[in-house]
Amino acid sequence: MKQIETAKFILRNIAKGDEFAIAKNINDKTISRNTATIPYPYKLKDAEDWIKVCLDREKEKDPTELALAVVIDGEVCGAVSLHKIKKNHKAEIGYWLAKKYWGRGIFSEVIKIVTELSFKKFKLRRIYAGVYSFNPASMKVLIKNGYVLEGVLKKDIKKGGRLFDKHIYAKVK
Numbered sequence: 001m002k003q004i005e006t007a008k009f010i011l012r013n014i015a016k017g018d019e020f021a022i023a024k025n026i027n028d029k030t031i032s033r034n035t036a037t038i039p040y041p042y043k044l045k046d047a048e049d050w051i052k053v054c055l056d057r058e059k060e061k062d063p064t065e066l067a068l069a070v071v072i073d074g075e076v077c078g079a080v081s082l083h084k085i086k087k088n089h090k091a092e093i094g095y096w097l098a099k100k101y102w103g104r105g106i107f108s109e110v111i112k113i114v115t116e117l118s119f120k121k122f123k124l125r126r127i128y129a130g131v132y133s134f135n136p137a138s139m140k141v142l143i144k145n146g147y148v149l150e151g152v153l154k155k156d157i158k159k160g161g162r163l164f165d166k167h168i169y170a171k172v173k
């Protein structure tokens with residue numbers, strides 16, 4: 001993908017050399033708690049493995065996953081991914097941002113750009129996200145970008161031995 005630059009950040013493909021910044025910025029209990037597959041602690045090896053998977057995927061003709069780095073002040077401070085991409089149909093969106101940058105409107109803008117780009121690039125009709133009940137910031141970012149709450153999966157999430165609801169948000173075309 002061609003790099004996209006805004007006043008707040010740069011969006012670009014994940015690259016070799018990003019592993020230290022990713023491992024440092026993602027290694028956060030709250031990020032892990034609010035996401036499905038990000039472990040805590042997050043080790044350098046986790047970042048190396050993830051980057052390898054991302055780079056391998058870029059070579060595929062019809063990738064089912066796409067990951068983009070959010071670069072702030074020259075460092076990868078977040079990422080946004082499309083999962084389970086079904087060209088001409090649908091994909092799931094997931095994301096994280098280093099805590100020190102929260103609340104500055106960064107992901108409101110990232111989600112706007114990546115949603116538009118994804119609808120076009122993969123000719124999608126539906127992009128959806130599953131947000132845990134205790135994550136109002138993520139819900140807000142989606143709502144601000146035209147995603148609509150479609151339903152609540154009761155007790156769908158198990159975190160720290162407790163059960164929580166998952167809120168399904170989607171934007172359709």
Ligand SMILES: CC(C)(COP(=O)(O)OP(=O)(O)OC[C@H]1O[C@@H](n2cnc3c(N)ncnc32)[C@H](O)[C@@H]1OP(=O)(O)O)[C@@H](O)C(=O)NCCC(=O)NCCS
Pocket residue numbers: 030031034035094095096097098101102103104105106107108109129130131132135136137138140141
């Ligand atoms: C979700 C996340 C990416 C948001 O990034 P961000 O750049 O801080 O988001 P923004 O600043 O663009 O917007 C956050 C919005 O939520 C609002 N918000 C934050 N905390 C809130 C709370 N406790 N209650 C209600 N609204 C809240 C902010 O006010 C803001 O809305 P506004 O712009 O109308 O004021 C970031 O919090 C994160 O990485 N969280 C951990 C990982 C995660 O949750 N990933 C998504 C999984 S579905």
